[in-house]
Amino acid sequence: MSMNNKQRWMGGVVLLGGGVLLAALLLKGKEEIHQKQSQIAPVEQVQQRNQMAAGEAIQLQPLTVDVATEKRLLEEQKRSREKAVAEQEAKAADFLRMQQQAEADAARKAAEEYAAMNARRGATAQEGSDIPPELVQDEKTKAKLNAADQKKVEQQQTEQKKLEQQQVQQKQKAEAEKKLVEQKQKLDAEKKIAEQKRKEAEVEKKAEQEKRLQAQEEAKRKAEVQVEVEKKKAELDKKAAEDKKHKAQEDAKKKAEAEKARTLLENGDKQWMVQVALAANEANADALASKLRAKGYKVTRSQTSKGIRIMVGPSKDRDSADVARKKITSDVSLGLKSAWVMDWVPLDQR
Template identity: 65%
Template sequence: MNNKQRWMGGVVLLGGGVLLAALLLKGKEEIHQNNIKHPELVEQVQQKNAKSDSGMVQLQGLTVDVETEKRLLEEQRRAREKAVAEQEARAAEFLAMQQQAEADAARKAAEEYAALNAARTGAQQSSDNIPPELVEDEKAKQKRLAEEKLTAQKKLDQQKAQQQSEADKKLSAENLKAEALRKADQERKAREKAAEEKKLREVEAQRKLEAQRKADQERQATAKAAEEKKLREAEAKHKEDAKKKAEADKARDLLENGDKQWMVQVALAANAANADSVISKLKAKGYKVVQSPTSKGIRIMVGPAKSRDVADVTRKKITTDASLNMKSAWVIDWVPLDRR
């Protein structure tokens, strides 16, 4: 009986070992398939492992398309999670199969033990009369199964820890790569922004320079126009002065060399009313009166006389007439306006 139970336990252990070996072979086959499908990942891992011995980590070349790189990283993460989930499912299936095999073996042993007790006759064949070696074998079996279960659990935990460690390392490398990509993108944007700002500054400087040039041109044109206006005004004034000088010279020539008439100037009225008053007095005495406007007032004269002596006699007559009250008369040689 004991040999039979030992044989059954050996069969169970052998079946569990076969299942474990099958799982390991299947895992290696999947790893090999993943290596074939994703050679670039294998190369990355090999480069990382080769350079980790020297304490140096080299980042791969930056991908130009950031979105494509993110998408690839996301697909790799999903594939890694799927592989871990499948491995955990296979490990759980293996444990369930091992527990089921143990339960079947225990159930079969119990059935055989019950049949053995039933075959025994007499009161001495009670359930307490289990052979000591059978009890001892059962305890050893339970202990061995517990140890094997603990060992399998430890191996599973180690595999999970190793897979998690590898996943963390790979995620760290991917994060470093993503960070490098982000920094490179930021630097590129900063360079583009600096170039744009430089271009704007150059455009603004060119605009200011153009505005300054136009302002200088307008200022020069204004100064030139003012200079030309000043020249025209000076020329016009020169012509006017020349004209006035010519007229003065002509008048002086007429006075000095022309047909002169001797007049007695009796007053210089400030306005027309005063002039009319003086003229009325003189005409009342029978004098011929001539008035001539000047820049200082209205010149009132008596005459003309044919000679200076005749004019002087008239002057004395006017100055001695108390009713006229014109004691400041004097003789002048005068040329009428129509003869000037």
């Protein structure tokens, strides 16, 4: 009888220990999931703060990269949560299986003990018709212990159901949070797309304004250039007209002078001169003129563009001038090897 009670107490302790161990493991799994979610949340917050801080620096980055990165992070978080939940469910199933095995072992041992006790009780009944009082007391104790064990089992089952409900609620809460995060990320992505489109529209509008201003400036510059060209053209036309007028005046003047000279040559008195030299400077001209005057010749000088012309005369006709030329060239003291006769008109008579 004492061995039977001991085995019953051991079965109850095993059941109670298994329940406590299961509850502890479930609470530990819950804390691990909470810690993982707490670790993931700061990472997401840091990523969001980094994205907000670097918002101006990544304005030109394609939006699809941010969306793809966020999707990848969400998938990783989802896989982490699903893995944690699966691990927790596997642990709970293992402990439940261990508890059921312990309960089955305890029930089997109790059945064996009960069968052995009935066998002993039958043997005792054969010896005497009355049941010993201690056996009656043992049956009452056994009934009380069975009721306590049943109550504990029911309490453990109730706690198990509560834990399962909490896991379902946590899973539903995680899914709801995931949906909220996805909706928020979707709204953020749509907001970013709208902001990017707005900025692109502003850039296009600004570029259009700059293009229009450049076109106006170009038209203004072309108009100014055209005005300047027309002004220069007018000045050139005016200068050309003045040059043409001046040239016409010069041509008319030259023509008049030529006509006057021709008239003098044809109608006036011709004076024949003998040109004996063309001096390069005044000193040479003076020296040659002094030699000729010393010989009794009348000397006339005329300034030209090539030098100073030295002439002897004038003579009334060409023959007289030619006689003077020959006389001058044959005079060795003068040293003039060449001379020629020319009809000459003084400048004041031209």
